[in-house]
Amino acid sequence: MDDVLSTTTRKQAAPLKELDDWDDFVATRYQPGKSEDQFRNYRADANPTVTEFYRQNHAHQTLDFVLKKKAEYCGLLRGKKSIWEMAEYLNTLGDESDPDTDLSQIEHLLQTSEAIRKDGHPRWFILTGFVHDLGKVLCLYGEPQWAVVGDTFPVGCAYSDQVVFPEFFAANPDSQVPEYQTQYGIYEPHCGLDKVDLSFGHDEYIYQVARNYLPEEGLYMLRYHSFYAAHRHNAYRHLMNEHDEEGFAWVRTFNPYDLYSKGRERPDMKAILPFYQDLVSEFFPDQIDW
Numbered sequence: 001m002d003d004v005l006s007t008t009t010r011k012q013a014a015p016l017k018e019l020d021d022w023d024d025f026v027a028t029r030y031q032p033g034k035s036e037d038q039f040r041n042y043r044a045d046a047n048p049t050v051t052e053f054y055r056q057n058h059a060h061q062t063l064d065f066v067l068k069k070k071a072e073y074c075g076l077l078r079g080k081k082s083i084w085e086m087a088e089y090l091n092t093l094g095d096e097s098d099p100d101t102d103l104s105q106i107e108h109l110l111q112t113s114e115a116i117r118k119d120g121h122p123r124w125f126i127l128t129g130f131v132h133d134l135g136k137v138l139c140l141y142g143e144p145q146w147a148v149v150g151d152t153f154p155v156g157c158a159y160s161d162q163v164v165f166p167e168f169f170a171a172n173p174d175s176q177v178p179e180y181q182t183q184y185g186i187y188e189p190h191c192g193l194d195k196v197d198l199s200f201g202h203d204e205y206i207y208q209v210a211r212n213y214l215p216e217e218g219l220y221m222l223r224y225h226s227f228y229a230a231h232r233h234n235a236y237r238h239l240m241n242e243h244d245e246e247g248f249a250w251v252r253t254f255n256p257y258d259l260y261s262k263g264r265e266r267p268d269m270k271a272i273l274p275f276y277q278d279l280v281s282e283f284f285p286d287q288i289d290w
């Protein structure tokens with residue numbers, strides 16, 4: 001009986017079969033060639049598990065929750081590990097998936113970074129692509145899917161209707177707090193996103209881990225790559241400052257590599273590994289705080 005119960009609880013906290021089902025949904029949502037109107041039709045692309053995932057994400061990501069998770073993880077007190085150890089750890093996430101059809105986590109990272117490399121971008125940009133999803137290890141720390149992936153959005157101020165499934169915010173306790181539901185909420189006009197708390201997930205965590213090692217353009221890519229309402233739909237400009245506007249140009253440059261590199265051929269790990277070993281050690285010390 002206990003086993004049945006815990007399986008049920010686990011399924012409730014993990015509606016997605018795999019974490020990547022969310023990434024796949026976003027890629028479908030923004031398939032090249034789609035019109036603005038078609039983007040808005042995303043509900044048709046969302047299967048019931050993706051919809052349930054967003055229902056949980058929007059209901060549970062409160063300002064209180066975000067502050068609690070930031071206090072828990074952003075001090076990087078979980079010990080030292082190399083980038084490579086973390087990449088291998090993250091790879092244990094997709095262990096049950098089909099190795100013939102599903103890409104491993106490391107393969108997604110390398111496909112992204114290889115696409116960036118082929119376009120002749122600078123080394124820091126390639127490296128940013130390689131590490132951008134390492135924050136998904138939050139899932140292995142025991143965080144529910146809705147606290148690891150999903151489109152991010154500011155908390156503590158009114159929700160934009162440019163965030164997917166805005167109707168699900170009605171179930172968020174913050175929607176009953178009038179102070180959090182004005183346009184600016186707890187923030188000042190154009191205060192800069194650094195002062196704004198976004199829903200918690202893998203973007204913020206990898207940003208904190210990498211913040212001392214990558215250039216600012218790369219840090220913007222890490223921190224805001226899931227903030228689709230802003231980088232795809234121009235929402236929340238009233239909270240952004242000029243510096244953010246410049247940073248978001250980089251987030252927009254990065255996004256297609258994240259979304260559309262999946263269909264490409266599988267990376268030849270053996271051939272490219274030496275390049276990445278050099279690249280990682282150029283920017284990161286052997287061991288970093290996580």
Ligand SMILES: [Fe+2]
Nearest residue numbers: 132133225226
């Ligand atoms: Fe991501």
Ligand SMILES: [Fe+2]
Nearest residue numbers: 023132133258
């Ligand atoms: Fe990604």
